[in-house]
Amino acid sequence: MAIAVIGAGMAGLSAAQELLSAGKEVRLFDKGRGPGGRMSTRWVELNGQQVRFDHGAQYLTARSDQFQSVLEGWVESGVAAEWQAQIVDLDHHGQAKPRPKQKRYVGTPGMNGIIRHLASDLDVKWGMRVIDIQKTSGQWRLVFEDGRAEDGFEAVILAIPAEQLPPLTRQCAPEIAKVAERIQSEPCWTTLAVFKDRVPAEWQAARTSEGAVAWIANNASKPQRGDFEAWVLQASANWSRTHLEDDKDAITDACLRRFAI
Numbered sequence: 001m002a003i004a005v006i007g008a009g010m011a012g013l014s015a016a017q018e019l020l021s022a023g024k025e026v027r028l029f030d031k032g033r034g035p036g037g038r039m040s041t042r043w044v045e046l047n048g049q050q051v052r053f054d055h056g057a058q059y060l061t062a063r064s065d066q067f068q069s070v071l072e073g074w075v076e077s078g079v080a081a082e083w084q085a086q087i088v089d090l091d092h093h094g095q096a097k098p099r100p101k102q103k104r105y106v107g108t109p110g111m112n113g114i115i116r117h118l119a120s121d122l123d124v125k126w127g128m129r130v131i132d133i134q135k136t137s138g139q140w141r142l143v144f145e146d147g148r149a150e151d152g153f154e155a156v157i158l159a160i161p162a163e164q165l166p167p168l169t170r171q172c173a174p175e176i177a178k179v180a181e182r183i184q185s186e187p188c189w190t191t192l193a194v195f196k197d198r199v200p201a202e203w204q205a206a207r208t209s210e211g212a213v214a215w216i217a218n219n220a221s222k223p224q225r226g227d228f229e230a231w232v233l234q235a236s237a238n239w240s241r242t243h244l245e246d247d248k249d250a251i252t253d254a255c256l257r258r259f260a261i
């Protein structure tokens with residue numbers, strides 16, 4: 001019997017890869033149109049060319065030798081590269097203080113390159129949102145938004161954000177629903193900007209602790225991102241929560257104004 005994995009982001013795909021190497025049959029289902037999850041890459045067309053932005057996860061670092069060798073394997077496979085960026089802390093006067101150097105990696109040609117690679121030898125079905133999980137005669141059954149169902153699973157792994165667990169598990173695994181109900185993810189408003197002229201910054205990315213924006217990155221400084229002056233501005237969790245329901249043009253305005261200082 002196969003094991004079902006709901007969610008084909010970094011967590012679901014890593015779990016599936018482990019199960020596959022242990023000789024298990026695994027099938028993954030994801031509501032997204034393609035690979036990415038919170039490591040997704042957005043693109044827009046400008047002058048007939050694609051401009052790509054990493055709008056979720058910005059880079060990866062390794063805190064163990066094991067993960068370091070996984071990262072190096074991805075580099076060898078051509079789906080990741082080291083991002084040799086100068087990253088600084090910006091104070092409220094705009095003064096930059098370099099952050100300690102460390103090896104930082106990004107997916108290529110976008111963060112989702114890693115997710116696409118992990119998914120490539122797995123049985124993943126995209127565009128399938130699970131709306132119910134049932135257990136009958138010792139087997140698990142998944143029901144999808146479009147009315148279809150798949151059954152006969154030995155186990156189900158849920159690799160989706162905590163807030164999305166309660167409606168799926170309230171009936172079949174109430175103890176999981178109860179834990180998930182106590183978890184709340186932080187929001188993050190993100191502005192994706194392309195400038196006509198080069199931005200005169202001597203660093204590639206910055207963290208700030210004041211005002212709207214908490215993270216600024218020159219997306220174009222990452223490997224294989226093209227020549228456009230493309231920047232990603234991520235607002236702090238506090239600011240995003242306070243402005244959660246604001247109009248997106250007002251958000252863009254506030255973030256760009258902060259960037260201009």
Ligand SMILES: Cc1cc2nc3c(=O)[nH]c(=O)nc-3n(C[C@H](O)[C@H](O)[C@H](O)COP(=O)(O)OP(=O)(O)OC[C@H]3O[C@@H](n4cnc5c(N)ncnc54)[C@H](O)[C@@H]3O)c2cc1C
Nearest residue numbers: 007009010011030031032037038056057058059129130160
């Ligand atoms: C703005 C932002 C910045 C970040 N920056 C960094 C960073 O710089 N470095 C870093 O290491 N991490 C960063 N992170 C965290 C990192 O992106 C996440 O920890 C990681 O990508 C989560 O992976 P996951 O597989 O757990 O979840 P996800 O990537 O969210 O994958 C879950 C998947 O489940 C699918 N799904 C959800 N519900 C259903 C359903 N009902 N049916 C079917 N499919 C479903 C979704 O489509 C999604 O693909 C950042 C996250 C965000 C949001």
